[in-house]
Amino acid sequence: MTAKKQVKNIVIVGGGTSGWMTAATLSNQFKDKAVNITLIESSKMGTIGVGEATIPTLRRFYSKLGFSDIDVLKATNATCKLGIEFKGWSGDDSSFIHPFGLFGQEVNSVPFHHYFHKLKQSGDATPFSDYSLGVNLAKNNKFFQPTTSPKNQLEIFDWALHFDAGLFGKLMRDYSKANGVTLIDSKICHVDLSKEDGAITALHLENTTTVTADLYIDCSGFSGLLIEQAMKTGYEDWSEYLVCDTAVAVQSELVGEPIARTVAHAQKAGWQWQIPLQTRMGNGIVYSSQFISEDEATTAMLSNIDGKISQEPRSFSFTPGRRKKAWNKNCIAVGLASGFLEPLESTSIALVETAVEKIAEFLQQPDYGQEEADKFNYAMAQEYERVRDFIILHYKLNGRTDSPMWQHCRDLAIPQTLSDKMAAFKANGELKRLPWEIFGNDSWLAIYDGLNYAPASYDNSIDKFSNAFLTEQLTLMRSGIKKNVKNSQTHADFLRQYCGFRG
Numbered sequence: 001m002t003a004k005k006q007v008k009n010i011v012i013v014g015g016g017t018s019g020w021m022t023a024a025t026l027s028n029q030f031k032d033k034a035v036n037i038t039l040i041e042s043s044k045m046g047t048i049g050v051g052e053a054t055i056p057t058l059r060r061f062y063s064k065l066g067f068s069d070i071d072v073l074k075a076t077n078a079t080c081k082l083g084i085e086f087k088g089w090s091g092d093d094s095s096f097i098h099p100f101g102l103f104g105q106e107v108n109s110v111p112f113h114h115y116f117h118k119l120k121q122s123g124d125a126t127p128f129s130d131y132s133l134g135v136n137l138a139k140n141n142k143f144f145q146p147t148t149s150p151k152n153q154l155e156i157f158d159w160a161l162h163f164d165a166g167l168f169g170k171l172m173r174d175y176s177k178a179n180g181v182t183l184i185d186s187k188i189c190h191v192d193l194s195k196e197d198g199a200i201t202a203l204h205l206e207n208t209t210t211v212t213a214d215l216y217i218d219c220s221g222f223s224g225l226l227i228e229q230a231m232k233t234g235y236e237d238w239s240e241y242l243v244c245d246t247a248v249a250v251q252s253e254l255v256g257e258p259i260a261r262t263v264a265h266a267q268k269a270g271w272q273w274q275i276p277l278q279t280r281m282g283n284g285i286v287y288s289s290q291f292i293s294e295d296e297a298t299t300a301m302l303s304n305i306d307g308k309i310s311q312e313p314r315s316f317s318f319t320p321g322r323r324k325k326a327w328n329k330n331c332i333a334v335g336l337a338s339g340f341l342e343p344l345e346s347t348s349i350a351l352v353e354t355a356v357e358k359i360a361e362f363l364q365q366p367d368y369g370q371e372e373a374d375k376f377n378y379a380m381a382q383e384y385e386r387v388r389d390f391i392i393l394h395y396k397l398n399g400r401t402d403s404p405m406w407q408h409c410r411d412l413a414i415p416q417t418l419s420d421k422m423a424a425f426k427a428n429g430e431l432k433r434l435p436w437e438i439f440g441n442d443s444w445l446a447i448y449d450g451l452n453y454a455p456a457s458y459d460n461s462i463d464k465f466s467n468a469f470l471t472e473q474l475t476l477m478r479s480g481i482k483k484n485v486k487n488s489q490t491h492a493d494f495l496r497q498y499c500g501f502r503g
């Protein structure tokens, strides 16, 4: 076993969302310890300036730093997100919501969806979505904070935020600086590597200073300044599975009241997002440059926006995939420097959170060796792959016929891990959960059902229940959800009451 390296100085490269989230967590962890944290960013170069839709893990992340939901909602002009509405993925008029919450309630310890499928196979046409409180709140633009002591599974749902990423970065920056993080605003011009083992030995800055550390955290964005440009770590390219490689983003005025869901609207050769904040709408299109030109994609996107456009559209090219080793020698890549998957399920910031949490856990002493690096690389690779599979699922099951891209996505080979999961579900509704999955069973159910992928059979231990009994149980579940939705306030009223929303 290699000797552990003591950590007294940490340098974080990059002041985007990932850099400041890393600085905030580590500065909180090392508040009372002799560990210096320096963050280097170039304000001239700026940050990517997109990344506004999150998943509920973000709320756990900031609560560990001592922020309340209301603090963050107010500070970042945020709205509440109950899930994602997928419009047009099975044809133009189709729509379904992937909620952050459960569907139905177990009976006799058998998951709800088996009962649902049994009744469906007997001719019951009630939609699966009627059994989700999260979906029905989102559809009706209602919102309340979930109870911490639910009476039953029907009351369980979760939520996330749509926020201004710049303001969230500022919140994390102010917090980090108050905890003693030193900020250097200068461009890094050169990275020195050790001739012996290729580890980083120094960073040379435009302001002529040289900075050294025991551990370098690369949050430099797509360029991967340390992990790739300097160390040549390598990238696992997933373009064979995911054909979208470009995005164009633009902000517009908010029209009407902000909705409590992200919209992912399928288009001719990609999909368009809508992310409502209290003060504006974030819009963008993600598409495959093999199937549509940037001009055509941008024109189509702009024609779907109701409010006045408030900035020039900006385009981004990307390669779906992940860095072969997120932790290489004395450098750890976090955020875009470690990999990227299109924002269909709003997962990039969540992958930053899990990376930062693991770094904090491994540095508790604070020291590290190869064992920590190997564990980190294994876990991050798994997490990226599980998210990748979940995103591919949406394309594999699409039902669009308006352009060759959609047929191409149905025909593409998929990873074995995903085909095994799909086969198990198809056979008898079995949900195979793999380690390191960010998305739980109900998320998979939402996509399977929303994209019309039903199991051939169900857990036949439930055949002991009569259809009449099950119909009665399921009717009760639906009426409980309806009552809860009816009695709750609108999302806009929630924002007015607690978050200073003036719309």
Ligand SMILES: Cc1cc2nc3c(=O)[nH]c(=O)nc-3n(C[C@H](O)[C@H](O)[C@H](O)COP(=O)(O)OP(=O)(O)OC[C@H]3O[C@@H](n4cnc5c(N)ncnc54)[C@H](O)[C@@H]3O)c2cc1C
Residues within 6 Å of the ligand: 013, 014, 015, 016, 017, 018, 019, 040, 041, 042, 043, 045, 046, 047, 048, 049, 050, 051, 052, 053, 054, 165, 186, 187, 188, 189, 219, 220, 221, 222, 223, 225, 247, 248, 249, 284, 316, 334, 335, 336, 337, 343, 346, 347, 348, 349, 350
């Ligand atoms: C089109 C698009 C939409 C997205 N939507 C979502 C979403 O809805 N939800 C979500 O979770 N994620 C989303 N993401 C991802 C999200 O934007 C990023 O995960 C997040 O912003 C973190 O970025 P970052 O901090 O890693 O990189 P960046 O924001 O690019 O920051 C890089 C930093 O490194 C600094 N830097 C670079 N080179 C140097 C140098 N030589 N010297 C000094 N400093 C340097 C830069 O100045 C900057 O401060 C989206 C991404 C794209 C492209």
